Amino acid sequence: MTADAEIVAGLRDAGLVGAGDVVLEPLTGGVSCDVWKVETPxxxxxxxxPLEQLRVAAEWHAPVERGQSEVRWLRRARGVDARIAPEVLAELPVGHAFAxxxxxxxxxxxxxLMAGRVDPVFAAQVGQGIAAVHAATAHSDSDRADFPNDAMFRALRVDPFLLYVAQRDAELAPILYALADDLTARKIAxxxxxxxxxxxxxxxxxxxxxxxxxxxxxxPAFDLAFCTTHLLLKAVWSGDARLQEAAAALVAAYRRGIDWEDAEALLLRSGHLTAALLLARVEGKSPAPYLTDPDHRRIVRDQARALLRAPTPLDALVSHWQRTLP
Ligand SMILES: Nc1ncnc2c1ncn2[C@@H]1O[C@H](COP(=O)(O)OP(=O)(O)OP(=O)(O)O)[C@@H](O)[C@H]1O
Ligand SMILES: [Mg+2]
Incomplete structure (x- = not known):
């Protein structure tokens, strides 16, 4: 049986499709997975x-069990707020596929965002949504036990975003290694x-x-840093102040949702992580594809390097972010 036929058989067994023809229509995206749309009754x-090997330029392997982590996250997030994640309909018995x-x-x-439709209210809802999942799962032994995915997080996040740059930058290496150790050690949400x-x-x-x-x-500081990094990179790419305002709205809304630890401490960790992620997006294994202009890359690199040496709380980092060369 071909892989596609296995998927269709899995959908039949799950009762999602009938005996007739089933069309798997590929969706856009898909660096790390095959993603299809299927019309069903x-x-x-x-x-x-999930794919064994990611479709990126640098060779990048990742365990397919990550499909299972995704299903678990989607279900857990829906338990927190049903509006913020799609409903999982079935797990299929082929390579951790799911519907x-x-x-x-x-x-x-x-x-x-790339089309210039920037809505700070939506950005705030993003911050609120991430914080809601963090708040609901903070200091929870059962959630901790359900997501023992440290090896995967190391392979897909810590190694490519923090250690890859550390191995190529002797000056910043001690800071990046310390950040990686700290990130790996914290078990909060x-x-x-x-x-x-x-x-x-x-x-x-x-x-x-x-x-x-x-x-x-x-x-949890990682999620906040990861999303804010994208908005700050896009602000440099487009020069649009509204992207920076969106980042500020996201961080402010997230901050209002922090009820499990000291907000200042979290924002400081997140600011430091954001500096590392910004640098990784211009010098790392997964560069932002739209930041091709050397000036844009310099704007990001110079600020990221300075912010790595002098950590700044994320709210201050966002408000002081420069979108253009000085
Ligand atoms: N439940 C859904 N409803 C509507 N569209 C969806 C849904 N799930 C995925 N998509 C679409 O398919 C795209 C790829 O999905 P997803 O990000 O989960 O896959 P991926 O392979 O991990 O992608 P990438 O590696 O590019 O981030 C999404 O950007 C979105 O456009
Ligand atoms: Mg995706």
Whole structure:
């Protein structure tokens, strides 16, 4: 049986499709997974199957069990607030594939931002949504036990974003290694691991988070840093002050949701992580594809390097961020 036929058989066994023809229509995206849309009697669904090797320029392997972490995260997040994650319909017995409900008419936030449609209210809802999952799972032994994905988080996040740069930059290496150790050691809440605008759908009910393959029980400061980094990079790319305002709105809303630890301490950790992630997006293994202008890269690199040496709380980092060369 071909892989596609296995998927169709899995959908039949799960009762999602009937005996007739089933069309797997590939969806855009898909660096790390095959993602299809499938019309079913119960409405459109999405089927996602993790790939052994990611479709990026640098060779990058990742365990397929990450499909299982994603399902767990989606279910847990829906338990916190049913509006913020798609409903999982079935786990298929092929390579950790799963089916979820397709959300019609919901653009990807990245596309909205790149098209100049920047809504700080939506950005605030993103901050609020991430914080809600963190607050609900903070200091929870059962959530910690459900997401023992440290090896995966190390392979997909710590190594490519922090250690890859450390290995190539002797001056910043001690700071980056210390940050990586700290990030790995903190077990505070359920982290999504890939809160990027390309993994957020814009629905009428607010943000819907997708693509939780890197979910881990860890440091919530990481999710906040990861998403803010994307907005700051796009602010440099477009020069649009509203992207920086969106970042500020996101951080402020997130901050209001912090009830599990001292907010200042979290924002300081997140600011330091943001500096590292900004640098990784210009010098690391997964560079931002739209930052091709050498001036843009310099603006990001110079600020990121300075911020790594002199950590700044994330709210201050965002308000002082320079979108152009001095
Ligand atoms: N439930 C859904 N409803 C509507 N669209 C969806 C849904 N799930 C995924 N998509 C679409 O498919 C795209 C890819 O999904 P997802 O991000 O989960 O896969 P991926 O392979 O991990 O992608 P990438 O590596 O590019 O981030 C999304 O950007 C979105 O456009
Ligand atoms: Mg994605």
């Amino acid at each position: 119960g409405g459109p669904i999405v089927v996602k199957r 979820m409900r397709f959300l019609p008419g919901c653009p990807v936030w990245k596309d909205e 359920l982290v999504h691991g890939d809160v990027s605008p390309k993994n957020i759908l814009v629905s009428a009910d607010g943000p819907v988070f997708l693509d939780a393959e890197c979910a881990v029980y860890g440091d």
